[in-house]
Amino acid sequence: MLFLLAVFVCATGVAVPTDAQSQIILKVPTQSGGPGTPRADYLVRFQKGVEKRTNGAIKVRIYWANSLVHAKEALEAVQMGTADMADLAVGYFSDKIRLLQVAGLPFMVADPVASWQGAHRMLEQIPEVRAELARFGHVVVGKAATASYQLVAHHPIRNLADLKGKKVGTFGRIAPKAIKAGGGIPVSTTGGEMYEALQRHTIDARILSFEAAQRFKTYEVAKYMSKIEMGCIAGVTMFTMNQKKWNSLSKEQQAIVLDEGDKAGRWEAQAMKDDDLKFQKYLKGKGVTIVDFSASDREKWKNSEGVQRIAGDWAASMEKRGLPGKKALKVFLGT
Numbered sequence: 001m002l003f004l005l006a007v008f009v010c011a012t013g014v015a016v017p018t019d020a021q022s023q024i025i026l027k028v029p030t031q032s033g034g035p036g037t038p039r040a041d042y043l044v045r046f047q048k049g050v051e052k053r054t055n056g057a058i059k060v061r062i063y064w065a066n067s068l069v070h071a072k073e074a075l076e077a078v079q080m081g082t083a084d085m086a087d088l089a090v091g092y093f094s095d096k097i098r099l100l101q102v103a104g105l106p107f108m109v110a111d112p113v114a115s116w117q118g119a120h121r122m123l124e125q126i127p128e129v130r131a132e133l134a135r136f137g138h139v140v141v142g143k144a145a146t147a148s149y150q151l152v153a154h155h156p157i158r159n160l161a162d163l164k165g166k167k168v169g170t171f172g173r174i175a176p177k178a179i180k181a182g183g184g185i186p187v188s189t190t191g192g193e194m195y196e197a198l199q200r201h202t203i204d205a206r207i208l209s210f211e212a213a214q215r216f217k218t219y220e221v222a223k224y225m226s227k228i229e230m231g232c233i234a235g236v237t238m239f240t241m242n243q244k245k246w247n248s249l250s251k252e253q254q255a256i257v258l259d260e261g262d263k264a265g266r267w268e269a270q271a272m273k274d275d276d277l278k279f280q281k282y283l284k285g286k287g288v289t290i291v292d293f294s295a296s297d298r299e300k301w302k303n304s305e306g307v308q309r310i311a312g313d314w315a316a317s318m319e320k321r322g323l324p325g326k327k328a329l330k331v332f333l334g335t
Helices: 002-012 038-053 071-080 099-104 112-125 127-134 175-181 191-199 210-215 243-248 251-274 276-285 295-302 305-320 325-333
Strands: 024-029 058-063 085-089 138-145 150-153 167-170 185-188 205-208 224-227 236-242 289-292
Touching: 024 038, 024 071, 024 085, 038 058, 038 138, 038 210, 038 251, 058 251, 071 085, 071 138, 071 236, 085 138, 099 112, 099 127, 099 236, 099 305, 099 325, 112 127, 112 138, 112 236, 112 251, 112 325, 127 138, 138 243, 138 251, 150 210, 167 175, 167 191, 175 185, 175 305, 191 205, 210 276, 236 243, 236 251, 251 276, 276 289, 305 325
Parallel strands: 024 058, 167 185, 167 205, 224 289
Antiparallel strands: 085 236, 138 236, 150 205, 150 224
16 A cells, blocks of 8 residues: 555655644653643643644644653753753853853842743743753743742641641752751752652752642642742743754744743643632642741741842842843842
8 A cells, every 4th residue: 555655655756744844843851740720731732733723734742751861951951952942940050151040149129020020021031041041042931930949858847847847848959958058958869869769858849830749749748738838939940942943944833833832831821829728629639738937037037147148149140240230139039
């Protein structure tokens, strides 16, 4: 049959493209284990939207649970073309993507929608934000927000005395300063590493949102979550594409990718905000005890010298590098 088809094609001069020839594949790695919460489902929404609107000309292939590249390798993986796109957790790249770290300042913004909007303003008003990503061959096609962070732990942590001396999994350069200011011992632990770290008791606790605790199934290895409300300290996640891959798309396809990336990100931020109680209910159903952290100790922690210096020190450090840190802080907060 294949032989007869080939003869027919040669005889008539009609081109019959194969799927490989006609379809554009976009490889998207993520550290999320799979769909089920907004932080992962926004990728599925993007996938379905792009594939439908391009009539299958673009195929989005999601690689869950770091199965293509590790989250810490995503920046370079897209730069080299190993991955076509990245669900880029910018907190892991604080020494390379600097301005967007403002979204991870502790005890500041606890609303995922406000965090998303702040990042949107930065991308629109501060050219240096996109330029930092462009240096690594990334084109921004969307963004996602994270929820307010709590503390998943092996034992109930109700106050600063309980936190003192505990090994707490963190990431980046900002969150560890906040944990240290509260008396904890920060230990660098990515999302993909924390399950095993908790399982082996390498860490006593890990900063995490209720949504992420559901997504990463930490309820299987740690049965307490303290409501410390540190804010959206995981910041915003950039959804990016390799520059060469982007250039290979038609203008129409680029417009579709941008539109679907924007729609999926807006939906995700709102869903992260709306579903917070739902995430807590799910975790309780899995045997997790939600612990109320002392309100007075939280205020003491938030207003401690160590925490209060973080935003100003960050902005000043950006200015020393020739980056608009003060402006970034104002634009992100909308002040």
